[in-house]
Amino acid sequence: MTEPVVKTDGHPENPQESPIKDEGLEAGVANLSGDRIEKVIHQILKDETAARFKAYIETCVHCGLCSNACHFYLSNDKNPAFSPAGKVKQTIWEMMKRKGRVAPDSIRRMSEIAHTECNLCKRCSMYCPFGIDIAYMMLVVRRICHKLEVTPLYIQDTVNSHSATMNQMWVKEDEWVDTLQWQEEDAREEIPDIRIPLEKEGAEIMYSVIAPEPKFQAELIYQAAILMKTAGVDWTMPATPGWDNSDMAMYTGDNEIMGRLKRKHFETAMRLRVKKIVMGECGHAFRSVYDMGNRWLGWRMPPVRIVHAIEFYYDLLKAGKIKIKKKYQEPVTLHDPCNVSRGGGLHEKARYVVNAICENFTEMHPNREHNYCCAAGGGVINCGPPYKLNRMRGNRVKADQIADTKAKIVIAPCHNCHSGLEDISRHYKLDVEIKFLINILYEVMEKPSQE
Amino acid sequence: MLPIGGCQMNQTKNWDWNTAEKIVSLKEWGDEANWVEDFQISGDGEQVAAIVNIGPEEFSVRTGNGQWDTSFDKIWNLRFLLDGRLAAFVSIDGEWTVAVDDNPWENRFEYVWNLVSSQDGAHIAAAFQADRKYGMVQDDAPWEQTYYNISEMAMSPDGSHTAASVQTVSLNEGEIGKFAAGVFTAALNGKAWNRNFTNVWKVAFHPSRESIAAEIRLGRSDYTIAVDGIPWNRNYNAVWEPCYDPATGAVTAPVRIGSAWYLAENGDILWDRGFVQLWHHLFSPDSRKIAAVVATDFGKWTIAVDGKPWRVNFDELVMDPVFSPDSQKLAAIVKNRGQWSIAVDGKVWDSHFDMTWKPVFSPDSQFAAVAVESEGGYTFALNGRIWNDRYQAVRDPVFSPSGDKMLLRYIHDGRYFRKVISTGDFPS
Amino acid sequence: MHDLYSFLTGPIAAFSLIVFFGGMLFKILNMVYTVYRKERFILSYISLRYGLRSLVHWLTPFATENMRQHPAMTAVTFLFHICLLLVPVFLLSHIVLMEELLDIRWLALPDSAADGMTAMVVGGCIFFLARRIISPEVRYLTSASDYFLLALVVLPFLSGFYAFHQWPGYPYAVIFHILSGEILLIAIPFTRLSHMIVGLLTRVYTGSEFGKVRQAKDW
């Protein structure tokens, strides 16, 4: 009945075969001293947290009821080290118990836990009787690690890109505009006078995307342009930084960069005098603009109305602005991205859209607010290859969930989920194809060229 | 991307303030081209222009005086400069440059973007990329030194200098140590500062001297302002864009200490109170006052002048503050519970709009006018009074030098109108 | 013995009640004040409608997904908490003491009911203890303080039960009971047992965020 000791090399009761090597963590840990750790922990816990943090710590009765909320816990054979409160125990409790005198190696392990064993998906807030926000606690740990400069390499590099280019993937300013013009040119083979209107002041909508779209998936911008044209939408895209709505800084606790990014994004929309920002199918970006970034800047709600793609398609379909030729026939299932369902209540609208464009829709269970996260979110997939295997092991329940539907197509209206589920499909040999809503919408809708 | 509105009096005095109405029909523009893109109106309202498609991958510019002689594979960012010239980014056989009034510049690049101009519009510059190296080209003269990347392009008010944030050392993905040590700096007229920083943002020019200031980040968590490459001797949790005091040349910037924002000058705190947010600070024309957009509390936005916030606040947005020419008044766009309006010295107009552009003061500071969207169309408002008609598109109103007349530019029913009215014509 | 008894049921009882009520009140006020001073944004998201909507679900047996996933735990914890709150307040002997102390009285539970309910509280504590030892996810979170708190809670009920039945050593049992009850009252504001109030506040906050901002259920 003694307290289990926190091991720094792997999980208790489940030591890893080979400890993960992450240069970002190694380099950071090498520069740590006990005094610095103590100082930073004190600073964050004293100055940057207050009543909320204290209430969570004082209220948690250590009942473990949050455990079965977490896909990491469920998938790792109910290893308690992966339970939500278990992660708090290994990090925050430890810091508090030692009054900040934590060894550098422990900081490395805490950084791993907070960055790669929690997707900040907030499912556990729906399972804890007191609604304790473990995701927030893990963000506090990430914030401490950020201040100590012990952040996994891949995600830190992404944050660096954000800070230098205002986008996630080091896309340079000329590459951005060039890509849009090239997509516009391609789309003109389908609809000759189609436009991707740049810098159109006073347009109804600014369409914003995440950097992987121009970088790897430019066809998504193409498909969006066709959709806009078909529905007769008055839209624009900025030719300046501020076009990218993504935000990994939010996930490393680099709140200052998060604020800078979101300010740029909102001010770009305001400069263009648009009524709303319509964003592509991305979950974490929605959280950043709708929930977190605006708050750091002092905005209660986003100063420009945020419309996630799901809601946008819903509005267009509902208003009859998009007509469906013939519904998609293949059996599909839908993955509810946590950041737009649990984080934005869009799950019913997502079902409306799916049913409007697909003939054979099977639910996975649990679903809606209760969906399991894809295990990619919260910046976990962005921590890169070193953690991929753990990420796969951490979401067996998702694989089972998908397999049970027998569908061969999984619709995931979120970029991270998309990549995460592709990995899961490969790892668990599910052999399913992951699609965005717009991929199917583009395929089944009536287009002007066909009239 | 060019500054809108705010024409100087010495520019407007030669404009036509007597002809009540000039009309250009635009219908045939569309008929004669495959399609028309990006309609533009000059500051004085005398000229109109648009990009026209005249064949597969063949574009030209149409103006009131006909079409440009030259055609291009692609044209974008067509803009009137404040001196009446017409500039655009054009592609000639896959190479890009700037064309001004039908004359492409001599220098060609792999890409050009981000047009910046001097206050009078006589000088322009843009960012360019050639052979994966980046720089600025100013009035057809490219920087001698080029860099691995560029951002935050700026031009001095008189148009004699250009500056930007540049990357001086190559950086591969994943090199986080190298990044933190610093690969970025600022370059003035192509010459980089002699020291690198983790990040460099928002390059600001001295109003008259060859001097620039910028936001810098040192390592992961320390921010400050650097002036001509030399950082202030104190670091902050965050900073926003610096601005020179036109009278003294001192550099001011919002800085974050703890979780509050303060206004600092040369590293010292200027105002005696902090705010939840503080940005877009600006000096009055007589440079005696400083105003800024502030949040006095979470979700409570307003304007502070010399550290004193207005008594009213707004839940969504306050933006684009402007001082009147006599420095006595300040107008800003405000948005509260979804409704846009204008507030002058803390008093909100009775009328509200679906959207508003930046307010413009009359030369005598008595009137503030603004282009707005309201009731399904675009129109104008003057001291809270709304113009009767609604149009398809409008541009910022401009006051005559005497202040008793206004130039309204708008498009209605396929025609462009340049209308001169008396301020008294506004319905009360 | 009698002096000790009247000392414990007089000044010390008053003291423990004051610490309990004062402590909880201070706790709430301090929390609201800290929020006001340092996390004011929280206040602007609190929504009575959504906060209470969530709270009502979490105070209704089996109204949440997680309660349905743990039927035994849910049944035990509701019985435990209901009895735990009702017995001390509506126990005849307590009411009699309150009358002496403050000259107010209210309706009492029949003694037999109170006795049964006390047994349920004790049973609940045994269940919690067993869970702590048997369930790996609970054991993992457990430290000495958790057993200590369980003991703190169970002792007044055990000793009260013992005293009520007038088993041997009755006078000592009463003294022990009163002492342990007073210690518990004093301990509540300073330990995790303060979840009785703070837990309601966190739930209301989470319910508000989920309902008003994120437009989702949180149960």
Ligand code: HEM
């Ligand atoms: C101010 C301190 C307290 C005093 C003076 C006090 C006094 C008493 C007395 C005199 C009895 C009656 C014993 C008998 O039947 O002869 C009793 C019973 C009992 N008390 Fe308390 N008590 C106090 C605090 C508490 C607290 C804090 C709790 C529980 C949270 C509690 C729970 C009980 C229970 C469960 C019984 C026995 C009920 C039964 O089995 O029928 N008491 N108490």
Ligand code: HEM
């Ligand atoms: C309105 C008041 C209260 C509410 C809503 C409440 C709620 C809860 C909840 C939700 C739990 C979580 C685990 C479970 O379901 O068993 C819990 C556990 C517990 N509560 Fe309460 N509680 C309240 C008052 C109290 C009081 C006054 C005490 C003791 C003096 C108390 C003692 C305990 C104990 C001992 C546990 C079990 C911890 C464990 O598993 O070891 N509760 N309570």
Ligand code: SF4
């Ligand atoms: S991954 Fe989700 S359920 Fe698991 S601890 Fe993190 S926020 Fe909670």
Ligand code: SF4
């Ligand atoms: S369910 Fe809530 S109270 Fe229980 S251990 Fe988890 S976080 Fe703590």
Ligand code: SF4
């Ligand atoms: S990636 Fe998708 S499922 Fe995963 S956290 Fe983000 S929104 Fe949730």
